[in-house]
Amino acid sequence: MQDPFRLDGRTVVVTGASRGIGAELARCIASQGGSVVLVARTANAIDALSAELPTESAVVVGDVADSEVAARAVEAATEIGELWGLVNNAGINPYYHPLLDTPLSEWDEVLQVNLLGAAAFARAVARALVDQSTGGRIINIGSIAGLTGLPNIGPYNASKAALDAMTRTLAVELGPHGILVNSVAPGTISTDMVDELLEANPALRERLVAKTPIGRVAETPEAVWPIVFLLSDAASFVTGQVLVADGGRLAAG
Numbered sequence: 001m002q003d004p005f006r007l008d009g010r011t012v013v014v015t016g017a018s019r020g021i022g023a024e025l026a027r028c029i030a031s032q033g034g035s036v037v038l039v040a041r042t043a044n045a046i047d048a049l050s051a052e053l054p055t056e057s058a059v060v061v062g063d064v065a066d067s068e069v070a071a072r073a074v075e076a077a078t079e080i081g082e083l084w085g086l087v088n089n090a091g092i093n094p095y096y097h098p099l100l101d102t103p104l105s106e107w108d109e110v111l112q113v114n115l116l117g118a119a120a121f122a123r124a125v126a127r128a129l130v131d132q133s134t135g136g137r138i139i140n141i142g143s144i145a146g147l148t149g150l151p152n153i154g155p156y157n158a159s160k161a162a163l164d165a166m167t168r169t170l171a172v173e174l175g176p177h178g179i180l181v182n183s184v185a186p187g188t189i190s191t192d193m194v195d196e197l198l199e200a201n202p203a204l205r206e207r208l209v210a211k212t213p214i215g216r217v218a219e220t221p222e223a224v225w226p227i228v229f230l231l232s233d234a235a236s237f238v239t240g241q242v243l244v245a246d247g248g249r250l251a252a253g
């Protein structure tokens with residue numbers, strides 16, 4: 001029997017691939033035989049990652065909020081081979097204060113990247129997949145922040161909840177084309193985004209760990225393998241879902 005988790009011959013666009021979850025995801029896709037289009041603003045990081053990967057890869061330097069970047073990523077994928085999927089992973093969470101103190105400019109900045117950037121990439125990739133008539137996958141990286149009311153990161157929470165809503169709509173609209181669309185909602189994963197916040201707030205780290213039944217922050221691969229599963233044939237009847245990888249945090253209430 002063929003291994004249903006392999007991604008041989010499949011090309012996946014990964015946004016936010018310069019570090020953290022996106023970079024590790026690119027390594028794991030390549031380890032399963034897939035090719036990767038690496039998208040981020042930091043050219044030297046994705047160039048170095050591209051050189052390290054064992055399968056074919058391409059580099060697209062740009063801001064996901066610029067819709068021309070999505071078109072360039074699709075073009076780069078089709079130059080490698082047949083496009084198979086997209087992981088909308090690029091995201092920012094730069095502010096930490098109550099909504100009452102949040103200027104609309106901060107809402108705008110977070111939504112431009114986390115939501116509108118993801119919408120532009122999903123549209124560009126979905127159009128290409130529909131044209132190819134091959135089916136495919138779109139995975140949006142949400143967060144448990146989109147499923148709860150975590151304080152002090154209101155625009156981030158809203159952006160992630162909206163991504164889950166977009167996932168469900170796309171799953172319904174694209175299902176007849178064989179394109180499966182899901183979200184992954186990680187809990188707290190040790191990456192630059194989180195480590196900086198937790199180093200500045202040791203009490204917050206203690207609170208987060210205390211609320212997590214598994215009793216720790218996750219390592220990056222623990223957020224990545226559920227994404228690889230959703231990209232693979234092992235998930236061929238899963239669509240419109242939010243896969244929560246949070247060490248039991250939401251289950252604990």
Ligand SMILES: NC(=O)c1ccc[n+]([C@@H]2O[C@H](COP(=O)([O-])OP(=O)(O)OC[C@H]3O[C@@H](n4cnc5c(N)ncnc54)[C@H](OP(=O)(O)O)[C@@H]3O)[C@@H](O)[C@H]2O)c1
Nearest residue numbers: 016018019020021041042063064090091143188189191193
């Ligand atoms: N870490 C966690 O605990 C956690 C939990 C739940 C959800 N998530 C989600 O998982 C995703 C990855 O998070 P992470 O922890 O790996 O974050 P990270 O270490 O801060 O990495 C973020 C990635 O997004 C890219 N990026 C940011 N803004 C961009 C833009 N405007 N255009 C293109 N690329 C952009 C960054 O690349 P450049 O700066 O080079 O552009 C970087 O590669 C995010 O969507 C985040 O919300 C993370």
